[in-house]
């Protein structure tokens with residue numbers, strides 16, 4: 001058997017970012033897509049319908065229905081965004097998944113009662129979109145998780161100062177977040193590949209006992225990959241691709257189970273014999289209090305904080321990475 005020196009697989013869906021994307025704005029996730037487990041009924045009360053508090057990341061509207069494109073909400077808080085100070089002599093840590101903000105743009109940080117715009121996290125890049133406030137459309141350049149809250153980075157438009165713009169986002173103001181066409185195309189790409197990564201990782205684990213050491217979900221056109229602890233043979237790669245495609249074409253259902261987070265009960269992140277961490281656990285700074293588990297029917301059970309879409313019948317393409 002021929003062993004490849006590659007220890008990572010690049011993957012993608014056929015038709016990525018092409019006209020073959022046929023998802024429409026009228027689609028909604030199945031009514032049983034998002035399930036709150038018995039005993040965690042308190043979570044229902046964490047979904048905010050007022051300006052008093054924000055829905056925690058883990059229970060956001062975009063996580064309860066990943067196909068939702070518009071959502072009306074109240075402003076909970078807003079402030080002028082200040083770039084974090086850079087330590088002397090050091091350059092800023094390069095973010096591989098967040099778009100860099102234009103240096104001369106005036107940016108507000110806005111927290112809403114709930115949102116259909118997904119904050120970067122768990123390996124999935126941020127959504128971009130817009131917020132409609134008082135008849136004006138404001139670009140949302142990125143959304144980040146701060147603790148347990150989704151923070152929208154809103155670009156001030158027109159000739160307004162930051163202080164003038166803040167008037168549109170005073171606490172209690174009713175606004176509407178929207179995944180606009182560009183944001184929707186970006187989202188479809190991310191969520192399709194995120195589900196693909198779960199599928200690929202689950203197959204590598206169950207068929208070949210190969211844990212996923214790391215993975216990358218990057219914005220188009222950068223490729224996504226999963227990293228495994230040893231080289232794979234040509235036959236193994238062909239088998240995994242065949243299995244993955246079969247499952248994609250079968251249209252396996254995906255659903256989410258949510259419960260209150262109990263960190264004590266979480267299994268510690270496993271390590272390989274060489275001491276490498278396998279995957280990643282919940283971030284230490286996550287304070288949303290929600291534990292989500294994604295299920296791909298009969299295939300996968302992975303704790304993570306994101307939402308996955310229903311599967312889409314396209315071919316999952318897998319390519320070994322040449323390491324040298």
Ligand SMILES: [Zn+2]
Nearest residue numbers: 122194304306
């Ligand atoms: Zn994931």
